[in-house]
Amino acid sequence: MSTEKCVVCKGGGTIELLGAxxxxxxxxxxxxxxxxxxxxxxxxxxxxxxxKTCPLCGKKCHHDTPNKPKILIGPV
Structure with a gap:
């Protein structure tokens, strides 16, 4: 069994944003x-x-949709 956690749900097994x-x-x-x-x-x-903040990764908004705001984040 791996000790690493799922990067999307942070090891919780559910996505809080969706409650699923x-x-x-x-x-x-x-x-x-x-x-x-x-x-x-x-x-x-x-x-x-x-x-303003993505709930999945915690970074500033960087979505690729026609909605505003649209802030591009460069490589880390």
Whole structure:
């Protein structure tokens, strides 16, 4: 069993934003390469909260939608 946690649900097994089981780890909370790939290229979900911070990754808004604001974040 891996000690690494799912990067999307942070090991909790559910995505709090949706209140549903995490589809990347199937609710186990274990690390998956699929979850890591998703988080690297995800569309910002700030529209669900404050339109300033993405609830999935915690970074400033960087969504790729026609909505405002649209702030691009460069590589870290």
């Amino acid at each position: 089981q995490c589809p990347f780890c199937n609710g186990t909370g274990e690390y998956t390469k699929t979850g890591e790939s998703y988080l690297k290229s995800h569309i910002c979900q700030c529209i669900f909260l404050d339109r």
